[in-house]
Structures are given as structure tokens and as C-alpha cells.
Amino acid sequence: MIQAENIYKKFGELEVLKGVSLHVKKGEIISIVGASGAGKTTLLQILGTLDRASNPSSHQTKIIINGQNITDLNDNKLSKFRNEHLGFIFQFHQLLPEFTALENVCIPAMIRGKKQHQVQKRASELLRFFGLSHRETHKPNQLSGGEQQRVAVARALMNQPDVVFADEPSGNLDSKNADELHQLFFDLRNEFNQTFVIVTHNKELANMADRKLVMVDGQFSY
Numbered sequence: 001m002i003q004a005e006n007i008y009k010k011f012g013e014l015e016v017l018k019g020v021s022l023h024v025k026k027g028e029i030i031s032i033v034g035a036s037g038a039g040k041t042t043l044l045q046i047l048g049t050l051d052r053a054s055n056p057s058s059h060q061t062k063i064i065i066n067g068q069n070i071t072d073l074n075d076n077k078l079s080k081f082r083n084e085h086l087g088f089i090f091q092f093h094q095l096l097p098e099f100t101a102l103e104n105v106c107i108p109a110m111i112r113g114k115k116q117h118q119v120q121k122r123a124s125e126l127l128r129f130f131g132l133s134h135r136e137t138h139k140p141n142q143l144s145g146g147e148q149q150r151v152a153v154a155r156a157l158m159n160q161p162d163v164v165f166a167d168e169p170s171g172n173l174d175s176k177n178a179d180e181l182h183q184l185f186f187d188l189r190n191e192f193n194q195t196f197v198i199v200t201h202n203k204e205l206a207n208m209a210d211r212k213l214v215m216v217d218g219q220f221s222y
Contacts (some may be wrong), residue, residue, distance in 0.1 A: 001026040001163060001195050002047065003064040009042050010054045016042050017053070018218040024163070027193040029185060031206040034215035040199040041167055043215070047197065048165040049082045066162040083111055087156030091168035093148045095140040101127060101151045102136040108158040119158075126154040130184070146177030153184065157194070166198040170205060182208060 002024040009017040016039045024030050032040050045051040046063070049070060053061045063071050070081055087108075095104045105123040110116070127133055130150045140148055149169065156164050166185075170178035182205045188194045198209065206212050214221045 001028070001066055002197070003062065004047060005062040006060050007043065007046055007063070008054045008061065009039070009046065009051075016218055017046070020215075020219060022047070022213070022220075024195060024197060026195055027189055028211070029189055029196045029209045030198065031209035031212045032197065032199045032215055033201070033206045033212060038215040039218045040215050044165050044167055044197065044199050048086055048088060049078050050088075083108060084159060085162045087159070087161035087164040089149075089152055089156050089164060089166040089169045091171040093140070093152035093172075095148055095151060095155075097140050100137050100139055101132060101143065101147075104140070104151055105154045105158055108155060112159060123154070123158065126157060127151070130154055144177075145173055146180060149173060149177070149181055150184070153181070153188075157188070163195045163197060166196060166200075168200055168202075169198065170200070170202055178202065179204070 002022060004020070004022045007017050007020040008015070020039070020043055032043065034040050042051065046053050053063075061071060062069065066085065068081065068085070070078060073081060096107070099107075102120065102123050105126055106119045109119040109122065124133070124136065127136055130153065132147060132150060132154070135143060135147060140151070143151065170181050173181060182202075185196055185198070186208070189196065198205065200206050
């Protein structure tokens with residue numbers, strides 16, 4: 001599902017990633033752990049096309065997701081690929097406060113240009129799957145933290161992504177809601193063969209993953 005080779009990233013003179021390579025199989029749940037500043041989120045952003053590697057040609061950098069080489073795509077093609085093939089879950093759910101739960105879930109498909117009745121039907125199905133049918137018309141400030149994050153997961157799945165990238169997805173939740181969210185990832189993998197790459201400081205989630213990768217000073221420690 002993901003083949004990434006020789007990813008480097010510099011911010012000025014600071015080298016954050018030092019030739020990282022990563023292979024992820026379809027349906028695999030990968031956790032990436034490490035101290036703050038080790039480069040975890042930077043790697044996730046580059047794999048998720050939210051940022052670019054430094055000097056990809058000189059370092060022979062290669063990033064292939066589900067057969068598509070995204071290394072040299074221009075910004076427009078990269079944005080289109082991101083919308084159609086990738087899902088994102090963040091620590092702070094980043095729901096739009098003026099929209100209902102249903103409308104928030106619909107957003108990725110509306111951006112893609114899908115027909116509204118099809119979009120709303122799938123959004124309703126996803127919210128039902130997450131036990132949130134009774135919350136469709138509620139806005140984020142009317143939802144609990146756990147409910148908000150489940151809406152965010154539903155939004156991430158809206159376009160049936162090849163990979164879901166999650167950055168500290170349970171970092172803003174209490175232990176009960178965090179445990180429920182973690183179990184949800186594995187339910188989604190079992191139900192839909194969904195692939196996840198998760199950056200986390202949560203030891204329980206990290207250890208539940210199929211593979212736990214430890215990042216130290218811009219590289220994986222093996």
C-alpha cells in the first residue's frame with residue numbers, strides 16, 4: 001500500500017528526517033512512536049502529501065501509495081490525489097463549527113464533486129456505523145469529545161481512502177473515549193481492511209498495532 005524510500009526533510013540547517021524508508025501493507029495498522037522532535041509528525045505530513053520531502057531528486061526519494069508515484073506530482077494533482085485517496089484524523093478533530101455532524105462528514109465528498117444525495121446517504125451510513133445517527137443535526141459544540149472524534153473518523157473515511165493517517169488521534173480524549181477510539185480502528189480494519197498509519201504517544205495504542213516503529217533523531221531505530 002505504501003512504499004516510501006529515502007525521505008529527507010530540512011528546515012533551514014535543521015535536518016529533521018534523515019533518509020527514512022517505510023513499507024506498509026494493505027490492511028496493516030502501523031504505529032510510529034518516539035520523543036517529541038524525533039520527526040514523527042513531519043514524516044506523517046510528507047506521506048500524507050501535506051508537505052514535501054527536501055530535494056527528492058538528489059536523494060532518490062520515492063513515495064508510492066497504492067501504485068501511484070506521488071513524488072513528483074504538482075500541487076493540483078497532489079491535492080486531487082489527497083482528497084480522493086487519503087484520510088486524516090488529528091488530535092484536535094478540526095470539525096467546522098458552523099456545520100452539523102452530517103455536513104462535516106460530507107465535506108470531502110462534496111469537494112470531490114459527488115452528487116449531494118449520494119454524499120448524504122453515505123455520510124448517514126457512516127454515522128450510523130459509529131452509533132451517531134441521533135447526532136446528525138448537532139453541531140460540534142453540542143457533541144462530547146468522543147463524539148466529535150468519531151465524526152472526524154467518519155469524515156476521514158468518507159471517500160473510502162486507501163490509507164488513513166492519524167496524528168495523536170486520542171491525545172485529546174479521556175481514557176475511556178481513547179480506548180473506544182483505539183478499538184474502532186481495529187474494527188474498521190477487520191470490517192473494511194482499512195490501512196492506518198498512526199503517530200501516537202499512547203503506549204496502549206502503539207502496542208496494539210501490527211507493527212510499532214520507533215523514531216529516534218529523524219530515523220527509525222531497529
